[in-house]
Structure formats: C-alpha cells, structure tokens
Amino acid sequence: MKRYYSIGELFKDYREFNGLSQIDFAASIKVDLRTIQRWEKNLTLVKSEKEEDIVLATLMPYQLIHNLNAAVPIPTFYNFKTRKYSLSEQNSELPNLSWYKDQLDLTTQNIRTIDYDLDIKHINYYIDSLHKDDSYVNDELIREAVKLLPELNFVFTGRTGYYAGHCIVLPIKETTYLKLRNREITNKNLRATDLINPNYLERPIYYRYEITGDCNETIFYIMAEFFRYFKKLNKKYLLCGYTERDDNYHLNLEIGLKNVWEDKALQETLGLDYPPRFIEGDFDHFLFDD
Template sequence: MKKYTSIGALLIDFRHFANMSQAELAAKFDVDIRTIIRWEKNETLLKADKEEEMVDITFIPYQVIRNLNAPVAIPTYYDFDVRRYSLSNISKELPDPNWIIDLHAETNRMRKIKYDSDVEEIIRYSKLLPHVVKPISKEIILKATELLPELNQIIFDTSGFYSGHNVFLPLSKRLYNKIRNRAITENDITVNDLINYKKQKNPVFYSYNMSSDCNENFFYLSASILDFLKQINRPYVYASYTSRNDTYHINSLMGVTIVWEDKELQKKINSKAPPRLNESNNVVFNKFINRHLV
C-alpha cells in the first residue's frame, strides 16, 4: 500500500492506474480540464457532490476520498490493485485469522446480495482481478445467493457505499473435479451447474471471489464464512481460485493448500502472484476452529 496525504496525489495515481489523461478524467466528471489540474495540485478540493461522483468514476472507497478531500487530510494507505485501504502502516496487512474465530459476524452494514446494483459492484470489482478473463454473469451470482444466502454477502460503509463482498458458488463434487483437473474453467460454469448443497453428500463451497476495502470489513466477511462452516456437520470441500497473494496467505494459515498454480499465466497477465486453486475440507477447518476454541 502507498501512503497518501492529499486528494491530488490520489487522483494522479488513479489516472496512471487507469491509463487516463487529464482531459479524459475531466470528461468523466463533466468539468473543465483546469478543474482537474487544480484538484491534482491541491489548489482546490472536490465539492461534496463530486466526492460521490469520484466513487462512481474511480471505484476508490468513499472513506479514502473523504479522508483526503479535506482541509486537513487524514493520511491514508491505499492499494489500487486490490482496492484496499488502511489508516496506519501497522494495520495495512491482513490480520491473523485466529482473531476471527470468536468474532460474531453481526453488523447492520452487511446483508445477502439481492439487488442488481449489488451485482454491478461485484462485477466491477471482479474486473480488477488480473486472472478474471470475463466475470461470471449476474444470473449466476443471484442464483448462487438464492441457493447459498449465508455465504453470498455484501457489506457497506457507514455512509452506505459498497465496501466488499463474498461470492460463493455451490457446486457438485463432480463439476468441481473438472475445474480441479483443469478440464474446464470458471467461465464454463452456468446457472444450471449450481446445486442445492443441502441435498449433496459432499458439496463444494467454491469461493469465486472475496473483497473487503479494509480490515474491519474483512473481519465481518470472514467471520460470516466461519460461522456458516461451523454449522455444517458433514463432509464438504472449500475451494477458491485467486491471484491475490494476501488472500492466499490468510488461507494458508487456516490450513488451505494449493492444488495447482499457473506461473505461465502469471507472466502473461503480469500478476503479482500466480493464479492458484486452493482447497480445504471440513476436517481441516474443524481442526483449525477447534484448536482455537479450547
């Protein structure tokens, strides 16, 4: 994460990240290019309505913009690649998952995915991930939520702006094995492939992706996953395919192992970490959970 102390520096880096000129950004905001220049030089701040526009245009978390767009800015660390912020150098890394075991995932800022606007935010985040060739469809996300509402959650900040999500696909072991054996990819999954996990002897809870814009929201989203898995009293498989190295670090601490990784694809998409298929099961998770409940 990079430390920002002004809205101007954030805007300049956003343009570089998005490969956008000052003129193109001005057109997005429907302002004169001179306004963009003044913002970037910190000669003027954004008005309140432009803060909301900036969220829509840049997909930067509202809290980051609010912290920096002030007469006395609040220094904030931010990473464009993973859409994540922190207020201090100490807390910018993801925490030890042991802390999450006893956390109750109760907050009025989190609910199941249900609106088109929810899905639009999720798909927009998915497009940031270098390994995602094409995001899964809205229909798949909504069907997955219908079948598995406990794990398909979206979270907002205190101002009502999108702050993260979990998207899990309930799959049969047979279909998952095709992904595991690299006979098919995520893009081959259809609505008809999603199953009622309650009727499966060994269901697969396939994490399509997880996003959180800060550690607090990561806590709530992760705790909701563990709370659900604690209640499953039969065999299951947990799997995820990701190119985020921080996510893999958390998974590895919980006993999740790498099934395969694609270093050739990593070079092709210029990813910081190789896309990896990670896997675990009820035995491993129960050992992790029970070890920290003693």
C-alpha cells in the same frame, strides 16, 4: 501502503499506477480536462454527487475518497495493488490466523444478503475491472447463488452506509467442480445451471468465487461471517476456489487449504508476487483444533 494527505495526490498516483493521462482519467469519469487539473492541484474538491462515479470508475474505496475529499482531509494509507485503505500503518497487513480465530464471534450490522438490483452494479464493476473483462460476471449466476445460498452471498457496507466489500460463494455441482479443478472451464464460463442447492447434498461443494473488502476491518467481518457458516454446518463439505490475490496466499495455506495447481506463466504476465492457484480443502483443523 502510502499515506495520502490530499485527493489531488491520490488522483495523480492513480493515473501513474494505471498508465493514464489526465485526458484518459477525465474521459473515464466524464469530466473535462480542466476539472482533473484543478482536482490534482487541490484547487477544488470533488462534488459529493460525483464521488460514486469516481468509485465505480477507479474501484478506489468510497471511504478513501470521502476521507480525502474534504476541506480538512483525513490522512489515509492506500495500496493500489491490494485496493485496500487504512487509517494507520499498523493496520496495513492482514492479521495472523490466531487473531481471526480468537475474534470469530464478533458480529456487525453492516452485513446483509446481496440485493441483486441494488448491489450488482458495484459487484460487476469490481470483478469485471479486476479481470479487465466487461463480460466476466454472469448476472444470472450471482442471482441464483443468492437464492440458493443467501448466508454466503452478502455485501458489507461501510461507516457511511456505502458498499465496501462482498462475499460470493457458489454451491456447485460435482461435475462443475471437476471441470474447474481440471482447468476445463474458468470462472467466466460458470452459469446458473452449474449450481445446486447444498442442503440436498450429503457432501456439498462450495466454490469461493469472490471475497473482497476495502480495508482489513471489512475483511475481518466478512471472513468471520464466512467462517461461522462452516463452523455451524455440521456435515462434511469441500471448499474450493481460484485466486490471483497476493495478500491471502499464506493465510489460505495456514487455514488448511491446499494448492491443487499454480499458473506461474500467468503470474509473470500479471506481475504477481505469487502464482494464481486453485485451492481446496476444509476448515476443520482451523475451526475446531485448539
């Protein structure tokens, strides 16, 4: 993580990381070139009503923009690769597994079930941009997931009340699971008809579609809510998912999930530290063994 002291410095690095010119950046957030130049020289601040446009266009956390877009900026660490911020260098890495387990009962009022009309814009922007595909997310899929499994389809709002992360877990049919596992379909192919009410199944299958947060504190509360669901489930289940994230690779293995397959060719294409992979398992060992 790099520590940023001004909004101008952040914008310059954002452009460099994404290979954008000042003109490209200006077009993406619908301002003129002179405005970008003044921001990057820290001659003017971003108008507050423009902050949301920047967050949606760049996927940089709102709290990061808010901290630096001030007459007296709050120095903030940020990593463009993981898209996470931190106020201290000590909090830049994910905590170890025992820390999660010891703090599992901590709750927050910042979590609420996804409100489709209110939240889908942020979810779509994040996932579509992550995969560089404007049609990656199927809206009806998310709507149905919220209906069938509201406990595991939620958003986290930060200190300012602004969207800061989400958890999307799909209760899928066994036939859908097998197609995903055998690489016959991908996340982009999933539809509402692939879902099923998990309460009707003796052994439900949960597909971890997308979990993200803008900082480790957000990630902790999201994951604590996620783990508590399975701790209370009181039945056999299978959790599976596809992930390209580098920062949770070892955590997944420590929790007890196993790699079914890895795509090393895609790893090279995307420039990742670890290969994209399909994982599956349960959390019994993590949640119940001392």
